[in-house]
Amino acid sequence: MRIVELPEILDALDEDAALAAVEDGFRRLHRGNVQLAEVAHLNFDNPPGDCHVKGGYMTGDDVFVFKFATSFYRNPERGLSSSNGCMIVVSAKTGEQLAMLKDQGVLTDTRTAMAGALAARAILRQGSKTLGIVGTGIQAKMQGEMIARLLGLDDILVYGRSADKAAALADELGGAAVELAELCARADLIVTTTPSTAPVLTADMVRPGTRIVAVGADTPGKQELETALTARARLIVDSSVQCAHHGEAGWPIRAELTAMDSLVELGALLENSIDFADDDIVIADLTGVAVQDIAIAKTVWERLAN
């Protein structure tokens, strides 16, 4: 088994190939050609932390993948990263472990940004120019870069609670830091990337026709979009089950404002595009699915092995 450290992983990561693989993964998930393993999960109290193991197999592939990830929230107090983990690439022909990708979370961040970019492309209105980014963390930066590049949106607005961080990110992305009201008034596409547990975007802030990619809500209790906003939007989800459980879609579903069967999965949308009306508010609610991990680990491994 090959142990692959981050620099070598980054060398082997071809962004176009990985994006195509993640898209292919969503499509195959929709077609029922992906076997996902149960998610294994452990919780820790002292210090607080958790561990989860996700994995799966795209039918017919030469390899399958398990991802092992931990979060220990107090690690930074000790000068350590809160996240640890790796992806293990295994032969689907012999069961032999081929590689351990010690990606330090970078592949997860990258596949998360790629799902955002794919969703954004699938829901964007023609003629869109302005991308608004809410949040200033790693996903704000990565989604900003990837979406701007993929969709050619060159007018970038950034809003963050910290004006300094917003200014720094805007600078990095070649955009401008603005107030949230201005961002909502001008952006054609808004990407929300905060870990908020109270709505950041409210229904009255968002203009008809706005497209939103929401990537912050990934565990129960998180919410970036007011329930009234989500309830009146067309909803795209990466996984109906997950989004109803702990994504933005869960809020209007639990309030019985949205029907479970109105959700359209991203894989279905990629396979069969939808002509949204120009004044539809469309929200892509992304919680992260294992098929993204499988796809990105697989492309890295293919480059390493050849």
Add this chain to the structure above:
Amino acid sequence: MRIVELPEILDALDEDAALAAVEDGFRRLHRGNVQLAEVAHLNFDNPPGDCHVKGGYMTGDDVFVFKFATSFYRNPERGLSSSNGCMIVVSAKTGEQLAMLKDQGVLTDTRTAMAGALAARAILRQGSKTLGIVGTGIQAKMQGEMIARLLGLDDILVYGRSADKAAALADELGGAAVELAELCARADLIVTTTPSTAPVLTADMVRPGTRIVAVGADTPGKQELETALTARARLIVDSSVQCAHHGEAGWPIRAELTAMDSLVELGALLENSIDFADDDIVIADLTGVAVQDIAIAKTVWERLAN
């Protein structure tokens, strides 16, 4: 993270310490001090194979463990072992991966034999002298060695469908190869270690007072003991849920001959010994639980780290 190959694992494996750790694991499982993760599972058709990931945490420990295991049954045709896997030892304080134990299945085989020896010790009649071993594979050898040593049973009988293999194993263990009828007539304790899907031991073969440790049945469909035999025995199980699902205990339970609440878990028996009557037939049905993996990996890691 330290990658530890088999020779170094074997050097660090103190059998007494590991046996004590496995016993402690079963006791803590019974006391509710173990958090077991969901078992993640994938199946493969072409070639046939499977993968499972098991893990857990004994509350208060410094480390937790995930085991990753694959079986690809046609590997031997290609000159490869059918089993592959490793155990990953992780800090329960920071989530950092401390070690990958590339044990090639040896730690699993060892912890399986240890559970057999612990169960045998807990159910053995006083004055027992003769150990009967049914089967000639790796568990036949390991259970034979470990039980004989731990319990001082120095009269060893071996039965196998292949007379040659039985003779070879008997030779190795310092015992005698015999017919199954003779083994049943003479053995105080019988260990069954075959992958059979049809009963090997029938009710009329087994004398009152015989103690049996059955380790073969570990997946649905396997059965070494006739249902009528299991139905009339006192049943010890490593896990009620697992044994009712795919162990020997499942057969009389599904036939409504045995009540689920009559099963006694090994951890409970170790915590509170039972005075079995001399003519009770007692069967220990062992399917393998993750706490054994956690325990043995932990003891190896403790020796490696100090």
